[in-house]
Amino acid sequence: MQHRQTVGLVAAGAALALGLAACSSDDAGSSASGGSSGSSDTVTLVTHDSFAVSPDVLAAFEKQSGLTVKQVAPGDGGALVNQLVLTKDAPLGDAVYGIDNSYATRATDAGVLDPYVSPDLPASAEDDVVGDSLTPVDRSDVCIDVDKAWFEKKGVPAPTTLQDLAKPAYRDLLVVTNPATSSPGLAFLLATVAAFGEDGWQDYWTRLKDNGLKVDDGWSDAYYTDFSGSEGKGPRPLVLSYSTSPAETISKDGTSSSTAALLDTCFRQVEYAGVLAGAKNPDGAKQLVDFLVGRQFQEDVPGQMYVYPVDDGAALPDGWEEFAPLSPKPFTVPPDQITEHRDEWIKQWTATVIG
Secondary structure, eight states: OOOOOOOOGGGGGSOOEEESSOOOHHHHOOOTTOOOOSOOSEEEEEEETTOOOOHHHHHHHHHHHOOEEEEEEEESHHHHHHHHHHTTTSOSOSEEEEEETTTHHHHHHTTOEESOOOTTOOGGGGGGOBTTTBEEEEEEEEEEEEEHHHHHHHTOOOOOSTGGGGSGGGTTOEEEEOTTTOHHHHHHHHHHHHHHOTTTHHHHHHHHHHTTOEEESSHHHIIIIIBTTSTTOOSBSEEEEETTGGGGGBOTTSSOBSEEEEEEEEEEEEEEEEEETTOSOHHHHHHHHHHHTSHHHHHHHHHHHSOEESOTTSOOOTTHHHHSOOOSSOBOOOHHHHHHHHHHHHHHHIIIIIO
16 A cells, blocks of 8 residues: 655656556657547556556456556656646646645646546535536545654643644654645645634744754655654654554554544645646546546545545545544635645745744
């Protein structure tokens, strides 16, 4: 199983990583005026580099559709959207998966997508639809996670809220990731904007900084090196991660988890799929988008990418309902506000926290 990870948003110009099947940009792309009738037997999916699907699930789609799926992965969610915009006139593939709500309107405003929302979209996902060209596929909550054993051993009550994190009792205990280089970092920045408002979030981050906050560039370093509750056994028992991360630390007998998510600190992420404008195989792209919201993929996605399916009827892995729940009241910011202020907020965060 693969936990959702992130790489730097600034890696937009990095070399393309290939998965599922080898694919060059020459094979995947076409000019906007050069799209074909969609009769190709190959469909290319452009996605972030944390995309994963069980081989048998993918094989079932390929057998049923008669299509061969290839993948191009330019980076994490931010790098993905950057590449879609930069290659608008020569798209990297036919369909895209992994645009999240932090970048949704940037992609739609840039015109990189054709109008298409899957008619197979489950009713439980209808509220997540943005515009007429993005189909919601999965949800996840970016939250502060806690090493329960550390706090029990120290005899200190674990924090529960964002406000708690700035208290002296939790000095030097928290590690987060940089919103300029990390998708979870950006999500957590947005959570603080939603919680404290445009007039208060910078003061909150100043208090976190004064309380010994550590900032890493990426999720892997924060979770696997600095966090005390994972394999790195680092010095900090509070880490920015996901509400599903405790599903990785469930005991062998399945009765407990050594970590927990603080569900009052979470920002809700939604990931989308769509058909790229100028695709060589738009018909195949539509079939692929339909597949991503189909029950077989929806039940595969939690175990592969540690995210929740948008289909509330899809079965979840054992232990998820107890140890990896979504937040009942996550923080959210409207996509148009994110688009308008994202770069400004990142610059202000950098000036406040990094200096």
